[in-house]
Amino acid sequence: MATTNLLRRTITRYSNSLRHHQIRLYASETPNENLKTFSIYRWNPDNSSKPQLQDYQVDLKNCGPMVLDALIKIKNEIDPTLTFRRSCREGICGSCAMNIDGCNGLACLTKIETDDMKTASMITPLPHMFVIKDLVVDMTQFYNQYKSIEPWLKRKTEGSETGKEILQSKKDRAKLDGMYECILCACCTTSCPSYWWNPEKYLGPAALLHAHRTLILCKVVTHTLEPEIIPSPPFLYWWISDSRDEYTTERLDAINDEFKLYRCHTILNCARACPKGLNPGKQIQAIKTKEMMSA
């Protein structure tokens, strides 16, 4: 008798859990609250269709928190023809720069908008750049402008006599903070209205930030070579020490141009767009100050 009771109880419990299971199954058929729509810019040069926005639905429950996770999920599971650049997925390579919901940023550092699940997230390539395919843009112009400011160390004299590398002091190194972090993702340059109207002539915030970096870098190195000649008030030596760094004046002259440098109207979209939290506008302002000092 006791065994039959036990048996009956297990059966009812089992059927109870079965019913529970059915209810759960039913619940999953109701509209999923975790579905997010992504409208993604598509254009393929190989078929002659016009550019269009294509919608994809992603279940955020099985997806990482960042926009790049969603893009990779779409490419893996829904549409393998979707094309975009990505590499490090942690904001250090700058490959996945794109326009997300109207703001330039790295897809790997931008969270998926979850406050408003009903409206779709729009993902388009960087604005005012030539599209090669889908979210991939032509960066040739951007890199050529970076190249044009000669972002390397140029010296007329030889290195230190011992033939060793030229060391930097911690204080001099600190001067490069706010510039060396730039990863050349082109978020700032393509967010600048001035750059939109004069992309051929204006260098753009990213290239100018690096122009300032090289200016300072050259100086820092010459200072480490002859530390005893540094004038005591630190704010003075920017232009006083020009005589020791022969290339500084040449660099300043090279970008002293109505278009190359002075198309910056301190709109500061660059600072807002930068995914690394830098302020290229401030560095451009510093170059302008130096131009004024050297004139």
Add this chain to the structure above:
Amino acid sequence: MKRLTGLQKQVLALYGGFLRAARAKAPEERKKIEAIVSEEFHRNAKEVDRKNFIYIEYLLRRGAKQLHQLKSPNTISMFTVPVPSPPSKPLP
């Protein structure tokens, strides 16, 4: 003769640029390059819809890049590789 549009002039200028760049190469290579370039231009002239500006501009930019590479003295010859046509439908 009909007046040419800006886009047509750009295409012709690109074609001329390729022929001029080919002149700097060895005579045999020059013939090959000219054949490839002429084939490419004539095929696109036939196949591409003349009002598909987006695509024509894309081809112009691509061509300008290739011309830049060809102009380099390090480039001595040019090859083409047949590309299989992409699948019409996205894979399941």
